[in-house]
Amino acid sequence: MAKRVSISLDKEQVQLINSVKGFGSKEAEKVKNILMAYLSEKGYLGEFNKNKRSN
Numbered sequence: 001m002a003k004r005v006s007i008s009l010d011k012e013q014v015q016l017i018n019s020v021k022g023f024g025s026k027e028a029e030k031v032k033n034i035l036m037a038y039l040s041e042k043g044y045l046g047e048f049n050k051n052k053r054s055n
Contacts, residue, residue, distance in 0.1 A: 007031070 009017065014027070023033040039045050 017027055017030050017034075020030055020034070023030040023037075036045070
């Protein structure tokens with residue numbers, strides 16, 4: 001099940017998102033992939049998967 005979430009970005013943030021290469025072609029795809037990369041880097045995804053397996 002997918003859930004849509006609205007976010008607001010200022011002009012500089014949109015320019016930064018548009019300048020990012022390798023995270024997708026659409027703005028929403030880039031934001032989602034950047035968020036997932038951040039969560040993975042911080043270890044939250046591993047923790048989530050560990051908790052999901054134990055339940």
